[in-house]
Structures are given as C-alpha cells and as structure tokens.
Amino acid sequence: MxxxxxRVLRGVDRDRLLLLAxxxxxxxxxxxxxxxxxxxxxxxxxxxxxxLGLVAFVGCYVAAVLAVRAxxxxxxxxxxxxxxxxxxxxxLAAAFGGGWLxxxxxxxxxxxxxxxxxxxxxxxxxxxxTVLLIGLLREHDPGMTLLLLLQAVTLGVLFRGMRSxxxxxxxxxxxxxxxxxxxxxxxxxxxxxxxxxLLGHSLSLIVLKSELAGRLAEExxxxxxxxxxxxxxxxxxxxxEVREAVAGYRRRGLPExxxxxxxxxxxxxxxxxxRLAGTPLPEALDGLLGWAVxxxxxxxxxxxxxxxxxxxxxxxxxxTVLEIADxxxxxxxxxxxxxxxxxxxxxxxxxxxxxxGPRKDGFVLRVTVPAAAGEART
Numbered sequence: 001m002x003x004x005x006x007r008v009l010r011g012v013d014r015d016r017l018l019l020l021a022x023x024x025x026x027x028x029x030x031x032x033x034x035x036x037x038x039x040x041x042x043x044x045x046x047x048x049x050x051x052l053g054l055v056a057f058v059g060c061y062v063a064a065v066l067a068v069r070a071x072x073x074x075x076x077x078x079x080x081x082x083x084x085x086x087x088x089x090x091x092l093a094a095a096f097g098g099g100w101l102x103x104x105x106x107x108x109x110x111x112x113x114x115x116x117x118x119x120x121x122x123x124x125x126x127x128x129x130t131v132l133l134i135g136l137l138r139e140h141d142p143g144m145t146l147l148l149l150l151q152a153v154t155l156g157v158l159f160r161g162m163r164s165x166x167x168x169x170x171x172x173x174x175x176x177x178x179x180x181x182x183x184x185x186x187x188x189x190x191x192x193x194x195x196x197x198l199l200g201h202s203l204s205l206i207v208l209k210s211e212l213a214g215r216l217a218e219e220x221x222x223x224x225x226x227x228x229x230x231x232x233x234x235x236x237x238x239x240x241e242v243r244e245a246v247a248g249y250r251r252r253g254l255p256e257x258x259x260x261x262x263x264x265x266x267x268x269x270x271x272x273x274x275r276l277a278g279t280p281l282p283e284a285l286d287g288l289l290g291w292a293v294x295x296x297x298x299x300x301x302x303x304x305x306x307x308x309x310x311x312x313x314x315x316x317x318x319x320t321v322l323e324i325a326d327x328x329x330x331x332x333x334x335x336x337x338x339x340x341x342x343x344x345x346x347x348x349x350x351x352x353x354x355x356x357g358p359r360k361d362g363f364v365l366r367v368t369v370p371a372a373a374g375e376a377r378t
Contacts, residue, residue, distance in 0.1 A: 032099025124156030278315030304328025
C-alpha cells in the first residue's frame with residue numbers, strides 16, 4: 001500500500017506537535033524560577049542572566065522536540081539540542097538553587113519521553129543525582145531535597161513507560177497498514193492466478209490454430225477457413241469465460257463479503273460487530289450491498305486506524321440501509337476517492353443514496369436503497 005508523501009509528512013508533523021503539547025504541560029515547573037525573578041528574590045544582573053537562560057532553555061527544548069525524525073528515533077539534532085537544554089538546566093539550577101531545581105526535574109521527564117530506554121534511564125539518573133548534589137551543596141532542606149529527587153526519578157520513569165506505550169501503538173499502526181497491503185496484494189495475486197489458468201489454454205489454442213490457418217492459407221488449402229472459424233469460436237468462448245470470472249468476483253453476496261470483512265478487520269486488529277435485521281434481500285440488492293461492504297471495510301483498514309467497527313444492515317419496509325461506522329480518524333482531510341465515487345454511481349443507478357463523512361467519534365458510511373429497486377431488477 002502506497003501512502004502519499006504529503007500524508008506522511010502531515011502525520012509526522014501532527015505527532016510532533018501533539019508530543020510538544022503533552023510535554024509542554026511540564027513547563028509549568030518554570031513558574032518557580034519565574035516567580036523568583038518577578039518577586040525580587042533574584043535581582044540585578046543575576047535576574048537578567050537567569051531570564052536569558054530560561055529563554056534559551058525553552059528554545060532548545062522546543063527545537064529538540066520538533067527535530068525528532070520519528071517516534072522512537074530521535075536523530076542527531078535532537079540529541080544535540082537535548083544536550084544543550086540539559087547543560088542549561090544543570091547550570092541554572094546550580095547557580096540559583098531553590099525553585100530552579102525544577103529544571104532538572106523537567107529534563108528527567110523529557111529524557112524519559114524522547115530517548116531510547118538505556119539512554120533515558122542514564123539521563124533520569126543523572127538528573128536525580130544533579131538535584132541531590134545541588135540540594136546538599138546549597139544546604140537546602142533535606143526533606144525538600146529528597147522530595148525533589150523522588151519527583152525527578154518517578155516522573156522520569158513514568159513518562160518512560162508512556163513512551164514505550166506510544167511506541168507500541170505506532171508499531172501496531174504500521175503492522176495494520178502492512179496487513180492491509182498484504183491483503184490487497186494477495187487478492188490481486190489470486191485474481192491474476194485464476195485469470196492465467198483460465199486463459200492459458202484458450203490463448204495457446206488460439207495461437208496454434210492461427211499459425212495453422214496462416215500456413216494453410218499460404219498453401220491455398222480449403223482447410224484454412226474452418227481453422228479460422230475455430231479460432232473465432234475459441235476466442236468468443238474465452239471472452240465469455242473472462243466475463244463470467246470477473247462478474248463472479250464482483251457478485252459475491254453480502255454474507256460472503258461480511259465474512260471476508262470480519263476476517264480482514266480482525267487481522268488488522270479492529271474489533272468487529274455485525275448486526276443484521278429484517279427480511280432476506282433480493283439477489284440484486286444482496287450483490288450491491290456486498291460491494292458496498294467491501295469498499296467500506298477497505299477504507300476502514302487503509303485509512304481509519306480504528307479500534308472498533310460496526311456493520312449494520314436493516315432490511316424490510318420501503319428501504320434497505322447499510323451502515324459501516326468506525327471510531328478511527330478517517331481520511332484527513334476527507335475527500336471521496338474513486339472507490340466511493342464508483343459505489344455512489346452504482347447505488348444511484350439503483351435509486352439509492354450514499355452518504356459518507358467524518359463524525360464526532362469516527363467515520364460513517366451509509367447506503368440507503370429502495371427495496372423496490374431490488375425487486376424490479378430481480
């Protein structure tokens with residue numbers, strides 16, 4: 001499955017901004033050094049240097065998060081920027097003490113989120129030792145120093161666990177995309193194999209009879225005309241068989257498509273719920289809704305990244321309704337693809353309506369077809 005580069009870039013940028021927003025909550029720790037400057041506890045040149053140091057610290061931190069190449073792979077630029085931010089945090093905390101010890105605590109959180117396991121544990125331990133040493137050297141309250149040490153270690157380990165969970169989710173999404181890609185490749189291979197088996201004999205026979213008819217025509221034999229007619233008959237038969245094969249792929253009924261949809265979605269890690277209500281469907285509507293299920297489920301697997309999908313069919317009365325709803329994010333921004341446009345054309349030809357689009361908690365595809373259309377076509 002090929003993913004457009006623009007979509008990949010939008011996904012990466014969105015993940016970076018989301019990560020930045022989550023980590024920025026920890027910047028509330030900056031209120032402590034800022035209060036010391038604004039309340040006059042730190043004055044004169046010290047206040048100016050402290051303010052400049054805070055600005056540089058925040059700049060290095062934001063740049064480090066935005067420089068992350070992919071979740072789980074920080075990259076050299078991120079390591080360098082995090083190193084600069086860590087040095088600034090340690091220098092400022094050692095120079096001013098007090099509320100400035102919040103900076104190493106925040107860096108312990110950042111190390112836990114952005115860096116690989118071994119490196120992050122080393123960074124968390126280093127920040128804990130920094131807090132302890134500065135507290136002891138500046139003769140801070142032992143109880144408060146111990147509390148700050150515990151905060152640095154526990155928050156760092158907690159956010160390291162969050163990173164592991166987020167990395168697992170990212171790997172699962174890539175696995176779902178790979179499953180969808182393999183499913184499409186397997187279906188194409190199956191169709192190609194069946195068509196090859198179907199046409200191999202007929203085309204070989206056509207080639208042989210054509211060569212024979214050509215030689216007979218050159219010799220002026222009357223047997224050339226029957227051989228040419230045989231070629232025409234074999235070609236017509238092959239054309240009929242191909243049409244029947246292709247029509248057979250497209251006429252899979254609703255029960256078969258629902259079974260296939262359940263297997264594909266479960267393989268992609270999506271919980272499936274199927275609800276059927278009402279009377280049996282006419283053959284025409286059964287095939288049309290089967291096509292709709294295939295198209296809708298394909299979109300769920302390829303675009304939604306959903307954890308749940310509900311497929312409902314309600315028949316009886318004046319209309320038959322198929323609804324496929326998921327809790328994924330859908331295509332962003334949403335724009336109907338060729339598959340949905342083709343489905344809409346088929347449904348409109350039967351007198352029905354297709355509606356599709358994002359909703360508050362996911363995406364929904366709804367197909368409404370008059371029951372009379374299926375009866376008339378039958």
